Every structure is written in structure tokens, then in C-alpha cells.
Amino acid sequence: MTNSNSENPKDLETFREEVSHWLKTNVPAQPDFLLPESFMEVGTDQQFEFLRNWQQKIYEAGYLGMAWPKEYGGGGMPQIYQDIATAEMARQRVPFVPNTIGLNWAGPLILHSGTEEEKRKYIKGILSAEDIWCQGFSEPDHGSDLGNAQCRAVRDGDEYVVNGSKIWTSLGSYAKYMILLARTSTGDDNKYAGLSFFLSPMHVDGIDPQPIKKLTSEYGFCQTHFVDARIPADCLMGKEGEGWQVAMTTLMFERGATGGQAGGMSFMDLNMGDVVELSRRARRNGKPAIRDPMIRDELVKLLIEDQGNRMMNVRARIPALVSERPTAIAMSGKLRGTELKRRFTQFALSMQGANGGRFVSPNAVDGGKWQRSYFNSFSATIGGGTSQIQKNIVGERVLGLPKS
Amino acid sequence: MTKTIEFSEEQIMLLDTAMDFCRTQSPISKVRAQLDVANGFDTDQWRAMVDLGWLGVAIPESHGGIGLGMADVVPIVECMGRQLMGSPFFASTLAGQALVHGGTEAQKSTWLPRIAAGTIVTLALQEESGDWDLRNLTATATQDGDQVTLSGKKTFVMDATVADLIIASVSLDGNAVLVCIESGMIPENQIVREVVIDETRRCYEVSLDGITVPVSAMFAHQCFGEIENAALLILSAEMAGGIAGVLNTILEYLNTRKQFDRLIGSYQALKHPAVDILLGLEATRSHVYHAATVYDEGDGKELEISLKMAKAAASEHFAFAGDRAIQFHGGFGFTFECDAQLYLRRALWSQYQYGDEKYHRQHLASLLLD
Numbered sequence: 001m002t003n004s005n006s007e008n009p010k011d012l013e014t015f016r017e018e019v020s021h022w023l024k025t026n027v028p029a030q031p032d033f034l035l036p037e038s039f040m041e042v043g044t045d046q047q048f049e050f051l052r053n054w055q056q057k058i059y060e061a062g063y064l065g066m067a068w069p070k071e072y073g074g075g076g077m078p079q080i081y082q083d084i085a086t087a088e089m090a091r092q093r094v095p096f097v098p099n100t101i102g103l104n105w106a107g108p109l110i111l112h113s114g115t116e117e118e119k120r121k122y123i124k125g126i127l128s129a130e131d132i133w134c135q136g137f138s139e140p141d142h143g144s145d146l147g148n149a150q151c152r153a154v155r156d157g158d159e160y161v162v163n164g165s166k167i168w169t170s171l172g173s174y175a176k177y178m179i180l181l182a183r184t185s186t187g188d189d190n191k192y193a194g195l196s197f198f199l200s201p202m203h204v205d206g207i208d209p210q211p212i213k214k215l216t217s218e219y220g221f222c223q224t225h226f227v228d229a230r231i232p233a234d235c236l237m238g239k240e241g242e243g244w245q246v247a248m249t250t251l252m253f254e255r256g257a258t259g260g261q262a263g264g265m266s267f268m269d270l271n272m273g274d275v276v277e278l279s280r281r282a283r284r285n286g287k288p289a290i291r292d293p294m295i296r297d298e299l300v301k302l303l304i305e306d307q308g309n310r311m312m313n314v315r316a317r318i319p320a321l322v323s324e325r326p327t328a329i330a331m332s333g334k335l336r337g338t339e340l341k342r343r344f345t346q347f348a349l350s351m352q353g354a355n356g357g358r359f360v361s362p363n364a365v366d367g368g369k370w371q372r373s374y375f376n377s378f379s380a381t382i383g384g385g386t387s388q389i390q391k392n393i394v395g396e397r398v399l400g401l402p403k404s
Numbered sequence: 405m406t407k408t409i410e411f412s413e414e415q416i417m418l419l420d421t422a423m424d425f426c427r428t429q430s431p432i433s434k435v436r437a438q439l440d441v442a443n444g445f446d447t448d449q450w451r452a453m454v455d456l457g458w459l460g461v462a463i464p465e466s467h468g469g470i471g472l473g474m475a476d477v478v479p480i481v482e483c484m485g486r487q488l489m490g491s492p493f494f495a496s497t498l499a500g501q502a503l504v505h506g507g508t509e510a511q512k513s514t515w516l517p518r519i520a521a522g523t524i525v526t527l528a529l530q531e532e533s534g535d536w537d538l539r540n541l542t543a544t545a546t547q548d549g550d551q552v553t554l555s556g557k558k559t560f561v562m563d564a565t566v567a568d569l570i571i572a573s574v575s576l577d578g579n580a581v582l583v584c585i586e587s588g589m590i591p592e593n594q595i596v597r598e599v600v601i602d603e604t605r606r607c608y609e610v611s612l613d614g615i616t617v618p619v620s621a622m623f624a625h626q627c628f629g630e631i632e633n634a635a636l637l638i639l640s641a642e643m644a645g646g647i648a649g650v651l652n653t654i655l656e657y658l659n660t661r662k663q664f665d666r667l668i669g670s671y672q673a674l675k676h677p678a679v680d681i682l683l684g685l686e687a688t689r690s691h692v693y694h695a696a697t698v699y700d701e702g703d704g705k706e707l708e709i710s711l712k713m714a715k716a717a718a719s720e721h722f723a724f725a726g727d728r729a730i731q732f733h734g735g736f737g738f739t740f741e742c743d744a745q746l747y748l749r750r751a752l753w754s755q756y757q758y759g760d761e762k763y764h765r766q767h768l769a770s771l772l773l774d
Contacts, residue, residue: 276773296769297762303772304713304765308687311694314408315686320416321409321693324648328686336683391676399655399678401669 007080015081019088022061027094028054034360034367036220038267039100040170040379043219048098048174055097055129058264063089064097065127065262068111073124074262082263089265097264101171102126102133106179106199108253108260113238113246118199122177127262134175134202134209136166136182136224137247138383146181147192147244151226153182155240158233160184160198162206162226168383172209172222175202181247184240195243199235206230216360216375254384255334269341270373272306275299275348278370282351289351302344309336328398335390338380345374406706409693414472419479421456423486430487432743435604438490443566444606445491450522453493460520463500468517474501474634475696478641482692485645488746490604492524494638495562499525499571501634506582506627510620515569515584527631528558528572528585528610536759538628539580541573543612550619552576552583554612564595564608572612573628582623589615602753604746635758636711637695643718643754644692647685650725650747654678654732661734668732677728684721691717709771712764719754719761726751 031050036042042051058064066082068074075081097103107126110118125131142148151164162182169178178200185194202209206229209222238246253260279299282289289295315321316329348370349356360368381387395401429449438444453459461476463469477497484493500519503512519525529538543556558572570585594611658669658678668674691714698707726748730737737744755761 279773290773296773297765300765300768300772304691304716304768305687307694307713308690308717311409311690312686315690315693318409318411320419321411321689325682328682332679332683332686388672388676391679392672394679394682395669395675399675399682401655401658401675401678402667404670404672404675 007078012080012084016084016088019063019085020092022063023088023092023094026057026061027092034369034372035095035268037269037369037373037376038096038379039098040383041218041220041376042098042171042174043214048171051095051098052129052132052174054095055099055264058089058097059127059129064103064264065107065123068107068123068127068262069119072111072119073127079259086263086265093268094265096266096268097129098171099126099129099132100266101135101175101179102131102177103262103264104266105135105250105253106133106177107262109179109237109246109250110199112253112260113249118237122199125176131176132171132174134169134171134178134222134224136169136178136180136200138166138168140165140167140223146247147195149181149183149195151180151182152186153180153184153196153198153231155184155233156230159230160233160236162200162229162231164226166224166226167212167221169209169222169224170220172202172224173211175209178202178224179250181243184243192244193241195247196240197237197243197246198231199237200231201235204229204231214375215378216372218372221379251384255330270345270348270369272303272344275302275344275351278348278365279351282355282365283353295351298347302340302347305340306344309340312336325398328394331398332390332394334380334384335387335394338377339387342374342377342381345370345377349374407697407701409690410697411693412476414476415479418461418476419483422458422480422483425452425456426483426487426489430484430489432488432746435488435490435746439603442606443563444604450491453491454522457520458493459496459500459522462497463504463516463520467504467512468520470520473700474637475699477638478692478696481638482641482645482689485642485750486649488604488646488649488750490606492526492563492566494642495526495567496524497638498631498635499527499569502527502571502582502623502627502631505630506623506625507584508620508624511584511623518568523569524563524567525569525571526561526563526567528561528564528570529631530558530560532557532559534559536763538573538632541575541580543572543574545574545576545581545583545622547576547619551616552619552622554583554585554615554617556612558610558612560598560600560607561595561610562608563606564610565597565606570610571623572610574612576622579626580628581626582628583617584621584623585612585615585617589617600753602749604750605753632758633699633707633711636715637692637699639754639757640688640692640695640711640714640718643722643751644685644688646747646750646754647681647688647718647722647725650722650729650744650751651678651681651685653743653747654681654725654729657733674732678732681721681725681728684717684724688714688717688721705771709768712759712768712771715759716761716764716768719764722751723755 036047042048063085066075066077067079070076110122153160153162180198180200183194184196206227209224211219212221279290280288284292312329352365355365358364359371457470460469461472462474465471545552545554568587596609598607598609600607661668695710695714698710729744733742733744736742
């Protein structure tokens with residue numbers, strides 16, 4: 001990747017205009033169904049096809065994986081171009097690209113630690129959305145305790161035989177591949193040393209992703225069962241017993257603590273601007289809610305917090321201003337962002353007065369997307385390590401407190 | 405595009421120097437020793453700060469200063485806050501800014517070079533009502549020819565006994581104005597020490613009754629807005645330092661104290677709020693350095709928003725951190741000997757200076773939502 005400072009600002013501005021124009025011209029019309037808010041909430045074929053087509057279109061236009069190497073299907077350009085394109089997508093609030101696990105976790109991982117063969121086999125399909133990826137880390141009995149994974153993979157000739165089950169596999173029904181953490185050895189005293197990491201195919205006898213009905217009454221996650229599923233031995237990534245390290249590298253990409261992602265947006269988030277806008281429409285005592293002193297104070301509290309998060313991300317890039325605890329901001333990003341989202345969507349319901357009691361339906365405020373968003377916000381405060389686990393991690397790794 | 409956060413080479417240098425200086429010069433034992441000293445600070449230490457040029461950082465070169473901006477005072481005052489350092493730096497810097505923005509040319513050329521050289525100057529803005537609205541005044545000035553006679557009482561005048569000049573706010577024909585009073589003009593018995601919650605501070609009640617100053621002592625421009633901005637910036641920066649200091653005090657205890665055979669930091673009931681304090685610190689520092697970045701060139705509204713957000717965040721998070729520091733130290737936390745109380749006192753003192761979080765949120769509501 002080239003240093004962004006070496007780019008001519010004029011060229012960058014021209015490029016931004018080009019992306020902006022392309023997006024305006026090519027963004028698909030609002031469909032007559034409610035689109036999901038993130039890749040974790042793709043619940044119908046209709047939603048999936050819409051979003052997959054959109055990602056394909058963006059990739060073909062050259063605005064995805066722009067900084068990934070050309071020989072594998074990327075654009076081979078400096079990172080700054082992708083950053084500009086992604087920022088423009090966010091600014092115009094176009095639909096998100098659904099292959100998030102491939103684009104942001106599996107892809108960067110393969111480029112970072114994969115073999116030449118793996119890069120040639122997987123990268124292009126990730127970008128074009130031809131090959132959808134899912135993740136098999138969490139298990140039904142071991143939610144946040146990843147190191148305790150019990151799903152077994154036993155070597156048998158040129159294959160591994162997998163038995164067990166994985167849960168919360170977003171896009172599981174649509175995925176062609178899974179990044180899979182499984183136990184290849186049970187003998188060792190160190191539970192981490194028994195883990196191995198696979199780039200596993202999904203379309204194999206004995207692998208069965210079962211959609212889970214969520215608290216929103218929609219679908220979006222699967223529980224994936226493995227019953228004597230035979231996967232090729234060469235889909236092992238690294239060596240047997242290295243699974244924990246590979247998984248940790250993946251989590252670094254997942255938590256956004258490091259660069260390397262393909263770009264594009266994974267979410268189509270409601271934000272604080274939308275909450276303020278809602279407060280102008282909602283009513284309190286015959287007036288817009290935004291006139292109510294209690295509502296105003298709540299809004300301001302949330303806006304201060306939102307701005308604080310934004311400024312933290314800027315400050316994190318200035319070494320002299322984060323020298324005491326350089327990782328504090330990056331390591332707490334998920335905790336801060338997801339908890340704020342949960343609280344402001346919850347607040348958005350209360351602002352609707354009696355209408356807060358409706359759910360996804362034509363009569364609900366904004367079709368019920370606030371209710372859906374509040375419920376779905378828990379997937380982020382729980383998934384990828386609950387907020388409580390995140391606090392342990394920050395407490396122990398950033399503050400140096402003893403293990404719980 | 406709107407500026408976010410920038411940090412210059414000068415600021416990096418100032419931060420490094422100040423961190424070193426404050427750590428060496430103001431260990432907690434020194435802070436405690438100063439609690440019982442009448443003036444609350446060490447004159448040698450003060451001289452050292454003056455020699456480093458700190459009192460002149462935000463004073464123009466044309467008036468004997470270094471000619472940097474208030475953004476460069478931020479790292480200095482942040483380090484002082486971290487070590488709970490008590491000195492007239494806050495008062496003198498703020499009064500200096502009042503002169504820079506509102507003083508007559510004569511007042512500036514008389515006082516600014518002296519401030520840069522270590523003369524102490526202070527502001528007398530607060531009154532008995534405790535109202536944060538600086539223009540809501542009962543102290544008055546009556547003009548008679550080229551003389552102005554003052555009356556009324558000012559409160560929370562910092563470092564008044566060591567100041568050579570007090571800049572007081574008074575109401576003249578219903579308008580809030582600022583007036584310079586040289587310390588020689590104030591009878592000694594009209595300056596009375598106040599008992600304040602933060603024992604590292606020295607504050608005095610000053611009666612203006614019977615004091616007469618020439619008309620030329622009045623400010624050219626009644627710069628209440630600029631004073632408030634400067635105060636919010638350095639106060640929030642000092643508080644960010646305070647949160648960092650109290651967090652380290654908490655962590656030290658959590659990592660050494662055992663109960664039921666376990667280090668108490670391993671209990672999530674203590675670990676999780678410690679993380680909340682960390683996140684409050686990170687948010688506050690980010691708001692502060694954003695405000696510092698837009699300070700000298702931000703448009704009025706953007707600057708006001710950033711400063712009020714910084715002070716609201718600082719007030720909320722520092723008060724929380726100070727409060728939890730006492731609780732987490734258990735029985736020891738209830739004693740004077742435990743350093744947690746020093747931070748809690750500082751947190752509350754700072755929270756009630758120039759508006760707490762609720763006050764600023766109310767103003768922010770108008771700025772952000774109307």
C-alpha cells in the first residue's frame with residue numbers, strides 16, 4: 001500500500017467526484033420490501049439477491065478491493081482510493097455489500113497468512129460476491145469462550161471428518177465457504193493447542209445450516225450442524241494446532257484493529273442524525289418531541305457520546321496523543337459503538353409515544369425499522385464477544401488488571 | 405472540511421516537557437505538603453514554570469509572550485491536572501487571556517509582559533448567588549467624572565492574596581463590564597479566604613466596597629465570551645489529566661489489594677467500572693483536543709459546541725471516576741490519608757467551575773437542535 005500523503009489531492013478529489021457520480025447513477029431503486037440493516041440480518045432470498053447483485057455491480061465498477069493485489073482480483077491501488085470510495089458509499093447511504101465476512105475477515109486473513117494457492121482460489125470470488133463466506137467460531141455451549149470450541153475435526157487420509165455444531169453463522173444458508181475453528185486434538189493440557197483453522201467448503205454432505213428464527217421473528221443466522229462431514233485436508237489453514245493464533249488474527253480484522261479490509265459498507269445503519277430527525281416528527285404534549293426538555297437532554301447526551309467516539313477514532317491516529325495506552329481506543333471500538341447503538345435505538349422507541357408499541361408493519365413509525373433495529377442491535381452487543389467479555393478484555397489487556 | 409484533531413510539533417514538545425516537569429515537581433507527597441501552606445504553591449516551582457516560558461505561551465510576542473495559542477496551553481495544564489498540581493497558573497493564564505481579548509492597549513502593554521514574567525493576575529467573576537451566568541451581576545460600578553467607584557462582593561477569586569492585579573466584573577448602568585484593580589487599592593481586610601472543596605486551590609472573597617479606580621481601568625471590550633471559552637478549554641484539559649491521574653490511583657489499588665485471596669481487580673464488579681472510567685477518559689481527552697484544534701480558527705458556533713461538549717464530558721466522567729475511586733478503596737477510601745479524596749475534591753471543584761454537565765447540555769440543546 002502506498003502512503004496516502006504521496007497522492008495528489010486534486011486527483012483524489014476528481015476520483016471522489018467520479019465515485020459519487022457512479023453511485024448516484026447506479027444505486028438501485030428502493031425495493032418494496034424492508035432491506036436488512038447489516039449482513040447479520042439477511043433473512044430472505046429476495047433481500048440476499050438484491051444485495052449480492054449490488055456488491056457485484058460495485059466490484060465490476062472497480063470500487064471494491066481497490067487496495068488488494070491485482071493478481072488476485074483486487075485493484076492494486078493505494079488504500080486512500082478505497083477509503084474515499086467507501087466514505088462516499090457511506091455518505092450517500094447506498095445499500096451495503098453483503099459478503100462482509102469474506103471482505104473484511106476471511107479475505108484479509110488469506111492475504112495476510114494464506115498460501116499463494118489460497119489467494120488465487122478465494123480472493124476474486126470474495127470480491128465479486130460469487131463466493132459468499134460465513135464464520136464458524138461460536139458454538140451453542142460456548143458463546144464467548146472461543147478457546148473452548150468442541151467441534152471435532154479428525155484426519156482421515158486426504159480428508160478431515162467434522163462432527164459438532166456452530167451457531168450464529170450469518171449468511172450460513174447462502175455461503176459457499178466457512179472459516180471454521182475446530183478441535184483436532186483433545187489430548188493436550190492446553191486447550192488452545194488442540195485447535196485448527198479451516199477454509200471449509202459448505203456444500204458438502206453432512207454440513208447442514210439450519211436458519212434460526214430471531215427475536216425479531218425474522219431469519220438471518222443459522223446453526224450449522226456437522227455430521228460426519230468430510231472436507232478436503234488441504235483446506236486446513238496453517239498447521240494443525242495453530243488454529244487459535246489464526247482465529248486471533250481473524251478477530252483483529254473483525255474488530256477493525258488493523259487495516260487490510262476490502263472496503264465497502266457492511267451496514268446501513270441508523271445514526272444519531274436519524275434519531276434527531278425522528279424527534280422532529282414525534283409528538284409530546286401536542287408539540288414536536290424535540291421541544292421537550294427531557295428529550296432534548298437525552299438527545300444531547302447521545303450526541304456528545306457519538307461525537308466523542310468520532311473524535312477518538314481521529315485521536316487514535318496521532319501517536320503522541322495515545323502514547324500511554326496505544327490500543328485503548330481500537331480495543332474498545334466494538335464495545336463503545338455497539339452499546340451506543342443499542343441505547344439510541346431504544347431511546348428512539350420511547351420517543352414515539354404509544355407508537356413505540358408497534359412492530360414491523362406498514363402502520364409503525366418508519367415501517368417499524370426502529371423496533372427492528374433496537375432488537376437487532378443486541379446481535380452486535382452479544383456477537384463477536386459480548387460487551388461484558390469486551391470489558392474483561394479491555395480491563396485485562398489495556399488496563400493490566402488480573403484475569404477474572 | 406471541518407477540522408477534527410491536529411497536534412503540532414510544539415504541542416508534542418510541550419506535552420513531553422510538562423509530563424516530566426509535573427511528575428518530578430509535583431508527586432502526591434508534595435501536593436499534600438502544599439495543602440497546609442497559606443498560598444498553596446511553591447514559589448521555586450512557580451519560578452521554574454515561568455522560566456520554561458509557560459506563563460507566556462498564549463501571550464503575543466509583541467507583548468512579551470511566546471506567541472503560541474491556547475491550544476498549546478492544553479498539554480501543559482493537562483499534565484498539571486494529572487498530578488493535582490496547585491499553582492496560580494490557571495488564574496494567571498485565564499486573566500492573561502481576558503487582557504489579550506478585552507484589555508486596552510495600555511493595560512496590555514503594562515500587564516501582559518509582566519504575566520509572562522511571572523506576575524500573578526486573577527479574575528473576580530463569581531458572586532454569592534453562585535450563578536454561572538457571568539453577566540448576571542450585583543456588584544456595581546458608579547462613574548463620577550474620570551473616577552469609577554465600586555461596591556459589592558466577588559467570590560471564588562483565585563490566588564487573590566498573591567495577585568498584583570484583580571480583574572473584576574461589575575455592573576455599570578446595567579451593563580456587565582470588566583475593570584482592573586491593582587492589589588494596592590484593596591484594603592487587606594477586604595480579602596477573606598474561603599473554605600473550598602478542593603484543598604489544593606486558594607480562593608478568596610473580595611469586597612469591592614469603597615474601592616475607586618480611574619476610568620482608564622475599565623476594559624476596552626467586555627470579553628465575557630472569550631473568557632468563558634478559554635476557561636472551558638483549560639479547565640476541561642486539566643480535568644482530563646485528573647481522570648488519568650485518578651484512574652492510575654485506582655488501578656494501583658486494584659492490582660495490589662487482596663480480598664478473599666484474590667486481587668480485587670479480578671472482580672468484574674470493579675473491573676468493569678474501571679473500564680468505564682477509561683472510556684470516559686478517552687472520550688474526554690478526544691473532546692478536549694478537538695476543542696483545542698478548532699480553538700483559534702473555529703467559527704463561533706462550532707467552537708462553542710466543542711468546548712461545551714468537552715466540559716460536559718469532563719464533568720461527568722471526572723466526577724464518576726472520583727466517586728468510584730473512594731468506593732473502590734473500601735475503608736481506606738474513607739480516610740483522609742487515601743489519595744482518592746484529593747481527586748474527588750478536585751473533580752467536584754472543577755465540575756462546578758464555569759458550568760457543570762447539565763448546564764452545558766442545556767446550552768448544547770439550543771446549539772445542536774434548534
